[in-house]
Amino acid sequence: MKTERIKTDILIIGGGTAGCYAAVTAAENSDKQILICEKAHIKRSGCLAAGVNALNAYITEGRTPQDYADYCIKDAHGIAREDLLLTMSQRLKAVTERLEREGLVILRDEQGKYVTRGDRNIKINGENIKPLLADMAQRQPNVRVLNRVNITDIDVTGGRINGAFGIGIGDGTFYIIEASAVLMATGGAAGLYKPNNPGFSRHKMWYCPFNTGAGYAMGIRHGAEMTTFEMRFIALRCKDTIAPTGTLAQGVGAKQVNVLGEVYEQKYGLTTSERVYGTAAENAAGRGPCFLRTEGITKDQEQSLLKAYLNMAPSQTLKWLENGELPGENNVEIEGTEPYIVGGHTASGFWVDADRATTIKGLYAAGDAAGGAPQKYVTGALAEGEIAAQSMLRYLDRNEPSGISEESIARHLSEAGRFLSTSDSPYTPEQLEEAMQTVMDNYAGGIRTNYRFSEKSLGIAEKRIIQLEALSDSLRAKDAQELMYIYELRERLTVCKTVIAHLRARKETRWHCFAENTDHPERDDEHWKVFVNSRFENGSTEIILRRVSEG
Amino acid sequence: MSIEINKNKCIGCGKCRDVCPGTLIALGEDRKAFIRYPRDCWGCTSCLKECPVYAISFFLGADMGGTGGRLHTEKEGDILKWITERPDGRVIVTEVDTRESNKY
Structure with a gap:
């Protein structure tokens, strides 16, 4: 195998939401060399490939970061880290405003204030959010992006990170990357459980099917402390298209109803897990399938829904249009997905401190890879990317670079060669x-x-x-x-x-x-x-x- | 669900191959793009938006209720046109102004 050896100050594994924003933060606040390794292409990789329908973590007027943290802790039935949620929440407004300056369209009212959807959400056009983030990272002179390089392992000796190994997907080059500080921004894990449609459409799933839990696995193998992997995330979604339901529930006020037309959501509670449970329980009791009651919405509302879904989950719009079964005349069937492990929605991931440092010295985690702080969503992942980048810069000031041993290189090269x-x-x-x-x-x-x-x-x-x-x-x-x-x-x-x-x-x-x-x-x-x-x-x-x- | 690449339209620029978040698209020996792993498509439609000659369309698998409809995009300035070709031949164009926020 052709090998290439690279030295950098900061290595960011995964050029998604948290990774791109961390790169921007580190680049704008230092002259350090930053390398992003992304297994696809940062323009459309990861969770935001198709876009996002709203920013679900925002501190709306009259609310405080403490309110947001309290909400997340309650929704997680008490198992969440207040310190992580607070440090994240304090940055939600600033990262949102930054994205708006970069070109993200956010809906404002006549007074110029953001239009909110519920207590914590704001309305955007998020179709191009990933290209915007990618462009922010790529235009920094001290950020280098290696697209189509899949990181397969980190190098750790004596509890300290020395860098990582990767393989070029295009040409099979073996990369040896020595880095003083490393950010794990690989996202969470999809594809562990059998999906809703395991046949031809097996990848039509809620979470990005290309997020395989790589970061978790690398951390686990090297003895990093992990948290709350038992708090799996299961999304309540539109049947088959696995498109979001929040747009229907919060946007047009559609209630969850069973096949008898009875509204059942109050019966089971309204936390994220209870909403999924209600639907599973109604199905188990023989009162399924379940629906979101959209029948009777206006033609205007219907048109807005068709457009909103095109900006994040185009399958749903195609499904409505190709069969002429529009939501105003047909309730939308819903189902629970298979379980995922994802630190941006539930609390699974690396056990980190408030600096987003993991228990491996020099290794940081942000976004879906980092545990303890559920419901961080897009803006929370940006906030954690920013926190981790600032922490890594402080770490670089205190620590001399280390290196990867020849023995470790030979071992990793031989493993790849064997496969x-x-x-x-x-x-x-x-x-x-x-x-x-x-x-x-x-x-x-x-x-x-x-x-x-x-x-x-x-x-x-x-x-x-x-x-x-x-x-x-x-x-x-x-x-x-x-x-x-x-x-x-x-x-x-x-x-x-x-x-x-x-x-x-x-x-x-x-x-x-x-x-x-x-x-x-x-x-x-x-x-x-x-x-x-x-x-x-x-x-x-x-x-x-x-x-x-x-x- | 997956994508279909029209070989007659494809100019072999490789933009769809570059942008696919699953690295599922390759260029064949004829310099035309093809999807190497059709069952692994997430349906994100990144490739549709990237294609300069609108050679790529998107469809729902029969297992998720697809009945033969096709969707592709065309861009005109700030307007992203989503063009649905229904199985009955009817064409529905949904225009999204990229400067406007989602209403919901």
């Missing part, structure tokens, strides 16, 4: 991915079991995931893209093992659907108002319980 071979393998990454998704679906609380699991079923899941991990050693790739698929599968398997360990550790049901433990079906504040954290050490996952006040 990259024309010899036959009995399995493909696709086959093992499907097997993994089936295992998680059946035994670790997927759609099939209405998100429920037991300690026994988790035991089966764990055993099968470990088998699949062993089988993945035999995979072979003919080119660099297939090689990426092998690494992605192995990342997901690592994340699955951690999810299973966390689900098993929390012996209560705090969040319906997100962690529905049939052995412990009640919430137990006396024992379980704690963070479930973990560290992978000597081949096993050690569980660490931390009080909610810690951090």
Whole structure:
């Protein structure tokens, strides 16, 4: 393999929302060299590829950052870090105004104030939000972007980061990147569980299917402390298109109704997990399918909906138009998605301090990769990117660069070379991915079991995931893209093992659907108002319980 | 759901290949773009917007209720035109002014 060695001050793994904004912040506040490694192309990579319909984390007039933090903690049923939520919330207004100056269209009223949607949301045209962010990063003279470079591992010695290894997807170049500080901005993990439509449209999922939990997996393997992987995120979405429902619920006031036309949402509560649970429970009781009641909305409202969905989830508009089944005449069917691990919506991810430093020295995390701060969404990811960048600059002032050893380089090069071979393998990454998704679906609380699991079923899941991990050693790739698929599968398997360990550790049901433990079906504040954290050490996952006040 | 690239229109510029968030598109030996992994498309429509000759359209898989409709985009200044070709042949153009916010 052709190799290339690069030295940089700051390496940012993942050029999505948090990564791009961190690069801009670091570049504008220093003359340090910043490198973004992105496995696709930063113009449209990650969660924001299609756009976003609203900014869901904003401090509207009369509200304070404390209000936002309080809301998130309540929605997470108490399991969230106030310090992280506050430091994030304090920056939400400034990062939003910055994006507006860069060209993001935000709706203002006649007095020039942002028009709000509910208490915390503002209305935008977010179709081009990712190209805007990418352009901000690319025009900094001290930011270099390597597109189509997939980072496969970090290099850590003595608890300190030295850099990372990556593979060029286009030409198979092996990259050795030495960096004094590294930001993990890889997003969360999709594709662990069998999706709603596992056939041809298997990638029509809520979360970006190219976010494989790479950052989590790299951290786990090197012993980083992780938090709250048992608080899975399940989105309530429009059936099949997996398009957002908030636009219908908040935009035109559509209520959740069952097949009998009964409004059921008040029955189950209105937190994020309760909304999903209500729909799952109505279906289980034989009162499904469930819908958002859009029948009777005006033609004007209908036209606005068609446009709003084009700016973020065009499948939904196509579905309405191609069959002539418009929302004014037809209620929109809804369903829960498969579970995801995603630190921007729930609290899973790296355990970080208020500087967004992980427990590995010199390694920082932001956005969906960072845990403890749910409901950060786009603006919260920007805020965390900014915080992490400022922290990394302070870190660089205090620490001398380290290097990557020749032994580590040889080991990583040899692993890639072993996978990259024309010899036959009995399995493909696709086959093992499907097997993994089936295992998680059946035994670790997927759609099939209405998100429920037991300690026994988790035991089966764990055993099968470990088998699949062993089988993945035999995979072979003919080119660099297939090689990426092998690494992605192995990342997901690592994340699955951690999810299973966390689900098993929390012996209560705090969040319906997100962690529905049939052995412990009640919430137990006396024992379980704690963070479930973990560290992978000597081949096993050690569980660490931390009080909610810690951090 | 996935995309369809019209080989007769494709000029082989590679912009769709560059921008795909899943790196799913490649250029063939004929210098025409093709989707290498159709089942792995997320449906983000980045490639449609990037294509200078509007050679790419988007469709819903039958498993998610698709019935043969196609969607593509054309840009005219600040107006992004979304063109739906229905299975019955009817064409519906939805114009989105990119300077205007979503109403919802």
